[in-house]
Amino acid sequence: MDTQHDNALTHALAAIPGPVPPSGVLHVVIPHTSRFTVVGNHLAQHAELSLVAIGIAVYIQSLPAGTEVGIKALTARFPEGEVKIARALRELEAHGYLRRTRVRLTKGRVATRTVFCNQPGAVLRGVAGAVRSTAPAPTLVREHIHVPQPEPVAVAVPTAVPEEPRPVPEPVPVREAAHPPVRLPSRTAPTQPRRPLPHPQALTPELRQAASALLADLRRHAEELVLSEEAVEELVPGVAAWLERDATTDAIRRALTADLPKPLRHPARLLRHRLTALLPPPLPGVHDLAAPRRAPVTPFQTCDGCERAFRSHDPGHCRDCRAQYWEAA
Structure with missing residues (x-):
């Protein structure tokens, strides 16, 4: 079976002027008459930009002004994910092709303004020249300026001579009328005041001694409950209040050592909370029962x-019979 040949491609290759290289790419240049975009070699052959960044830059240049070119819009248009597209946009920003700024609109709205420059080097030269001269500051260019480099890509070179590039200044944020600040309601609940530690009616020396001994002995039953002397003195009234209400030492010890959190960072705070929140009521008297x-x-x-x-x-x-007898009498 003979090898098939494309006659049209053969004639196109034959029309290439000059010697044909033995390997590598061959260009078939057909001039564009409509729907074309001029791309400079400084972008198409950029030595530091990734292929995704170059492709996105070419795509953005081909769009009319006002088209959405955010990450969501580009992800919906191309198969690349948001991570790759976001990285490519950052590359274009780092090399001066793309600039994204946040501007504040009316009624408190905020929008992202995107400016694409097809020749970052020309913008820098134009800004430097504007500083040295006394000419008025240039205005913001709202349409894309398709100006090729001296060596444009062969597949996208029109026959018309482009105009000189104009510098694109940094966009100025839109000012809005001053409004009074809006105070949003707080989502956090108000802090409840800490309940005071219970105290007995009369802190006798016997109650103080028993409460102090119980607190110092807690570390034998739970090694996390190691208290300082200052903490013991602070918690003595709470334990004395339990003892005054006829709570046994075993009941108090179980209430203070049961289900300790791991790790326990503040043992004194935990004991204070339990002595306050779990305080039992006084025992009822014989007449109450x-x-x-x-x-x-x-x-x-x-x-x-x-x-x-x-x-x-x-x-x-009964009442009725008594009434009848009274009437008869």
Whole structure:
């Protein structure tokens, strides 16, 4: 089977002037008459930009002014992910091709303004010349300026002679009318005041001694509860209040050492909280535990006249029968 040849490509290669190189790329130059974009070799052959950055730069140059070129818009247009596109945009910013600034609009809105320059070097030269001269500052160029370098890409070179590049100044943020600051409601709940440590009615020497010994002995049951002398003196009234309410030492020890957090950073604070929040009520007295006395119940009686039941302490007649007898009398 013979090898197929593309006759049109063969004739196009034959029309290339000059000697044909034995290897490498060959250019078939067809002049554009519409829908083309001029791209300089300084961008197309940039030695430091990645291929993704060069491609995005060429794509942005081909778009009309006002087109969205953010990360979301480029991700929806191309198969590259947000990470690659964001990295490419940062490369273009670092080399002066792209500038993104945040401007404040009316009614408190904020937008991102993107300015693309097809010749960053020409902008720098234009700014330097403007500083040396007394000419007025240039205005912001809102349309893309398609100005090729002296050696443009062969596939995108029109026959028209481009105009001289104009410097593109940095965009000025849009000012808005001053508004009073808006105070947003706080999302955090107000801090509750710390409850005071309970105190007994009378801190006797016996209660003080028992409470101090119980606090100092806690580290034998939980090694995390190592208290200083100052902390023991501070917590003594709380333990004395428990002892005054007839709480046993075992009950107090279980309440203070059960389910300790890991790690325990502030043992004195934890004991203070538990002594305050878990304080039991005083034991009720004997009279408080006695069964309530029931009110006396009036017994039922049978009426001697109509034999109906009625409540009364003495037998006799009901109310209706008594009324009849009184009327008859």
